[in-house]
Amino acid sequence: MPTLYQMWLSPFCRKVRLALKEKGVEVEMVTESVWERRPWFLGLNPAGEVPVLHEDDGTVVAGSGVICEYLEENTPSPSLINGSPAQKAEIRRLVDWFDRKFNVEVTENLIGEKVLKRFLGLGTPSSEAIRAGKTNIKHHMEYITYLIERRSWLAGEHMSLADLSAAAHISCIDYIDDVPWGDYPEAKNWYARIKSRPSFRSLLAETVPAMPPPKHYADLDF
Amino acid sequence: MPTLYQMWLSPFCRKVRLALKEKGVEVEMVTESVWERRPWFLGLNPAGEVPVLHEDDGTVVAGSGVICEYLEENTPSPSLINGSPAQKAEIRRLVDWFDRKFNVEVTENLIGEKVLKRFLGLGTPSSEAIRAGKTNIKHHMEYITYLIERRSWLAGEHMSLADLSAAAHISCIDYIDDVPWGDYPEAKNWYARIKSRPSFRSLLAETVPAMPPPKHYADLDF
Incomplete structure (x- = not known):
């Protein structure tokens, strides 16, 4: 199961969590205390920010906008960016x-x-x-x-x-x-x-x- | 021909201009003094920011990230967001x-x-x-x-x-x-x-x- 690194009361993490649920994609959520700047997490995302989606095959998708475009391409239905x-x-x-x-x-x-x-x-x-x-x-x-x-x-x-x-x-x-x-x-x-x-x-x-x-x-x- | 509203020394406008040129899309460029907050321009983009791409059919595409995704979909070749x-x-x-x-x-x-x-x-x-x-x-x-x-x-x-x-x-x-x-x-x-x-x-x-x-x-x- 993919892992979503996130923080409470982050609107960017919330947007991604809502998009995941709307598309029926299950993730394991891990709270990342970004201010600790853990070297392992900085290796995943050098910007040191959440959200980060870590796929089972090792793919790292960092940033809420990037994750949402990625989800839209990989799990197109239901579409959240739809139309002309x-x-x-x-x-x-x-x-x-x-x-x-x-x-x-x-x-x-x-x-x-x-x-x-x-x-x-x-x-x-x-x-x-x-x-x-x-x-x-x-x-x-x-x-x-x-x-x-x-x-x-x-x-x-x-x-x-x-x-x-x-x-x-x-x-x-x-x-x-x-x-x-x-x-x-x-x-x-x-x-x-x-x-x-x-x-x-x-x-x-x-x-x-x-x-x-x-x-x-x-x-x-x- | 579409119109691109832009400003000098704006990296966001420069990114869009480069993407347009790479894809061979011609536009008429108009410098918009955003600080004047012209009502007509605010009608195009309520955020009052450049760049804004205004298509001949009336379609308004506002914001550099939005314009780049739009260009990538409408003029896919050469692709600037390519690969797996x-x-x-x-x-x-x-x-x-x-x-x-x-x-x-x-x-x-x-x-x-x-x-x-x-x-x-x-x-x-x-x-x-x-x-x-x-x-x-x-x-x-x-x-x-x-x-x-x-x-x-x-x-x-x-x-x-x-x-x-x-x-x-x-x-x-x-x-x-x-x-x-x-x-x-x-x-x-x-x-x-x-x-x-x-x-x-x-x-x-x-x-x-x-x-x-x-x-x-x-x-x-x-």
Whole structure:
């Protein structure tokens, strides 16, 4: 069975875990404490980052974007990057939106400051960064609302990797109760739909030691 | 003819331009001053970033990674992401290495501080950032050396998108004469090979107003 090296509350690992489940690919999950910079793990991925997929034949696939393209080619059904060239470009554009823009503007400011800094003993969280994260997430919730008013799913009429990427980030922020759900009913409705998929179940059941999620986090009718 | 919205000294636009030339796809290039945030351009790409490829049929392909996957599907020959699933994963891993890791550690510290900040009147370049960029580039030159001692090209036996991505970033840094070529002869030899490809010609001929490149920049025997 392939091994997935991963970390809790990493949206990139969550996206890959969701894609694996949607495609029915089973993996053994191993938590890698990347800050320890284990030489063996650096041999697998010189960037020292998770996720890394290690196949039984020795193939190493490093990085969430790389793993998702690899899965799409090796296990094409069900497709998560589907449709015409223009539709595929739209899916990949939104994956990039969440993995780069949302990540820098929201995830790093909130998860980075509130969770990672505390956990790694890197000092007091920056209140300025947290404020920026809480302001920025509003623009992204508005953008999700804009998209979902026009389409069934974020990138079009079918659930795609764009939804998984967005939901992976948002589920991390929801774990620390920083998603302003009350102001964005359409976005909430979209998230409720994706959250109730079987692929989401194990993510919602997972808790970080000494840091329980809010009550609504795992509730499908939140 | 499709239009490519781009900016000078953007490694992401350079990567796409190289890929287009390698595949023989002609485009009309339009320089987009992204900081003006033109509503029409934001309609094309809500992220407000270049590169954006605008096809004659109205298809919009936004972002360098998205455009490269799109080109690979629509104009498969010559392939820039070629080989077995493991080889394709290795190419994409290295593209990500340069577009994310090299970009944050080197390009943003050097091009961002020395060129963009000055050009946009954003204040004095940070000497700390410039020092960090100059230290970080050494690790990347060592990594290129490590790869090229073992392979013909960065990701394997064939020239690939990994080489184009790396060369796009390095060509920007070379424009401001911050590549320590003297210490890395194998990396220099690899860059000389890629720089002499016809696809590189128009990049090397292009100059930024009031900021001429060093003499060796466009020289194929530098």
